Amino acid sequence: MLNNLIFVNTVRFLLLVLVQVLLLNQINLFGYVNPYLYLLFIIIYPFTGNKSLLIFLSFLLGLFVDFFSDSGGIHAAACVSIAFIRPFILKYSFGISYEYNTIKISSEDYMKQFIYVGSMVFIHHFILFALEIFNINHFVLFLNSILFSSIFSIVLILSTITLFSRK
């Protein structure tokens, strides 16, 4: 069971990085909008799993994406941050009970899913674009990037969760 879990997460990690850098980073809708599906790894990492391990794995995940997109450490910084605050977001979107029940995200109702995924994606994108653009002169570009990329990412992540859930 444990080995199976490690295997599934490793495959998911590698698959998401490859899909992200080879497919999704090439979309550039309207010139600057890209969805970031690789967050799915952090979002659906087992809720009761080791938190320190998640923070470390998120750092690796972000760093891999950074290597491919020549962006220094911006993805790593954003990923580490959402991995760290994930317990708080989980508590406030699914209630205190998430720690004791082995709930599955795909079996929760859509509103709760949306709040959870939405806050994770929004915080990630906020840190990501703040570090990338890093210039007050491009404030409109910053807001646009956050807004449109967030919408795109949230839709993609929620549909992936629905598509791949085993019911």
Place this chain on the structure above:
Amino acid sequence: MQQILFFFIRNKNFLLFTLLFSISIFLTIQTHAYHKNRFVNSSTYLTGSIYSLKSSITSYFSLKKENILLIEENSRIRKELESYRNNITIYAIDTASIYSKYYFSHAKVINNSFSKTKNKLTINKGINDHLKTDQGVVTSKGIVGIIDNVSNKYATIQSILNTNSQINAKLKKSKHFGSLIWNTEDPYLVQLIDIPRLAPVKIGDTIVTGGKSTIFPEGILIGKVKDFRLTEDKNSKYLNIELFNDMTNLEHIYVIRNQDSNEIINLEKETNDAK
């Protein structure tokens, strides 16, 4: 002692987060300076080989367009050659004996970005093909950028669509110099700043490289003037340049190697040291 140990164990997540977050920020700040990002870049062996695998598949889709580009370039070069033949008698056809300060080698773009504020490209040649940092990169239509990082087989290029990029350029007609920058708004438009107020500028004027550095030879095409205005302090003009190159769709590029660049750089360094 036990207290300290307990403190660490209790806050291990927070400490780990702080450590990894600072590493990321450190790496980010490094990339804000030109060719300082030695650790995280896509010219490494692993990322390079994955990108060239991708490019070997996707390059089939643009074969038609690339062929047309090559034919266009060939016909233009042929025309130039004919005009030379008519003017001078060539004694030797041996091209190896023609001396040129600049060597051109070709490479293929295996990854391209244009939607960020600091855009980079990755190409499939590196140190093994005599590529070094600070060599210029062009296509048959115009400039692309400057080599930033090299590994044995791959290299990354700082695109002209990068807020760190600043390239010497001039008006082809009046020879007034300025710096080429990018305001991140449009991948088809770059900006030429520091053009003197009195310089005559017309919409449609051609902009070429200035040749004031060892990176690009003089007169490489950049784009044409789309519109222009005076800056707020009324001392210089701010020009919007429409690029000849389609930066969103690059495939084959040429790397320029200046034979004399070492000599020039050494000389300049000696002059500076002597002061």
